[in-house]
Amino acid sequence: MALRDSRAEAENRNGKTVKVPEGLWLKCNGCGEILYKKEIERNLYVCRKCRYHFRINARVRLSIVLDEGTFKEYDNTLKPSDPLKFEDLKVYSVRIKESWKASSSKDAVICGEGLIKRKRVLIGAFEFGFMGGSMGSVVGEKITRLFERGLDENHPVIIISSSGGARMQEGILSLMQMAKTSAAVARLKERGVPYISILTDPTTGGVTASFAMLGDLIIAEPKALIGFAGPRVIEQTIRQSLPDGFQRSEYLLEHGMVDLIVDRKDMRDTLSKVLDLLVPEVPAKSARGSSRSKKSPHAPN
Numbered sequence: 415m416a417l418r419d420s421r422a423e424a425e426n427r428n429g430k431t432v433k434v435p436e437g438l439w440l441k442c443n444g445c446g447e448i449l450y451k452k453e454i455e456r457n458l459y460v461c462r463k464c465r466y467h468f469r470i471n472a473r474v475r476l477s478i479v480l481d482e483g484t485f486k487e488y489d490n491t492l493k494p495s496d497p498l499k500f501e502d503l504k505v506y507s508v509r510i511k512e513s514w515k516a517s518s519s520k521d522a523v524i525c526g527e528g529l530i531k532r533k534r535v536l537i538g539a540f541e542f543g544f545m546g547g548s549m550g551s552v553v554g555e556k557i558t559r560l561f562e563r564g565l566d567e568n569h570p571v572i573i574i575s576s577s578g579g580a581r582m583q584e585g586i587l588s589l590m591q592m593a594k595t596s597a598a599v600a601r602l603k604e605r606g607v608p609y610i611s612i613l614t615d616p617t618t619g620g621v622t623a624s625f626a627m628l629g630d631l632i633i634a635e636p637k638a639l640i641g642f643a644g645p646r647v648i649e650q651t652i653r654q655s656l657p658d659g660f661q662r663s664e665y666l667l668e669h670g671m672v673d674l675i676v677d678r679k680d681m682r683d684t685l686s687k688v689l690d691l692l693v694p695e696v697p698a699k700s701a702r703g704s705s706r707s708k709k710s711p712h713a714p715n
């Protein structure tokens with residue numbers, strides 16, 4: 415679980431040996447406060463003291479923004495293969511099987527459709543717990559299919575990113591997904607179909623360098639790490655120290671890379687308002703009845 419990872423990281427980062435009781439309590443990575451887990455869950459996994467946004471898994475994310483019970487998953491049978499027979503510390507095929515056991519998904523993104531305040535959207539959310547949300551062939555294909563469905567049906571697409579970048583175990587095949595997904599976004603833009611990109615902690619590497627930064631609207635969660643290479647690599651390359659807050663949402667907003675920073679508790683309302691502005695005629699139909707063959711009323715042709 416992402417929360418367990420966050421907690422372990424907090425302990426490592428601070429180098430402290432504070433023991434947090436299993437199950438009931440969490441240590442905030444932002445302020446170090448020991449928090450009651452149930453209370454954090456009630457607050458959408460955000461610290462009430464310092465607004466630190468814990469990493470959450472894809473299904474929790476979707477449940478926070480979508481109307482209850484409206485999510486319908488697409489392409490959930492697509493599974494990664496190991497065409498390069500890649501091996502680093504572990505064989506790639508073994509890593510994949512371990513990730514299947516630890517995650518509720520067959521790869522690092524979950525795509526589908528659902529309703530936001532009765533407005534239908536096509537939506538994908540990254541599963542950071544699955545190999546660091548890395549983008550290999552399956553992730554690229556699922557994202558591209560979602561964009562293409564948006565194009566076919568003239569429906570807005572939302573992608574919630576949380577990724578370490580391209581999946582090195584798939585070599586060039588993973589790098590090709592950057593071009594493939596970006597080309598699909600370009601086709602959406604040509605047709606004027608809205609695409610909203612939501613960046614959460616962390617969004618880095620090949621995902622940042624492709625579709626995640628190509629949204630018509632780019633929204634970030636507070637203090638999310640967003641960048642291409644990590645700060646240490648950049649410092650070593652340019653031989654200068656980086657400014658405070660570099661590669662965080664607030665810095666990117668100040669420098670025009672992000673349009674809005676939205677707290678998790680406000681994300682659903684914000685998306686609903688944006689959808690009203692961008693596509694006021696989004697039909698309030700059931701997400702359960704697919705309309706792949708039908709044109710929505712606001713189709714331009």
Ligand SMILES: [Zn+2]
Pocket residue numbers: 442443444445446447461462463464465466
């Ligand atoms: Zn805190």
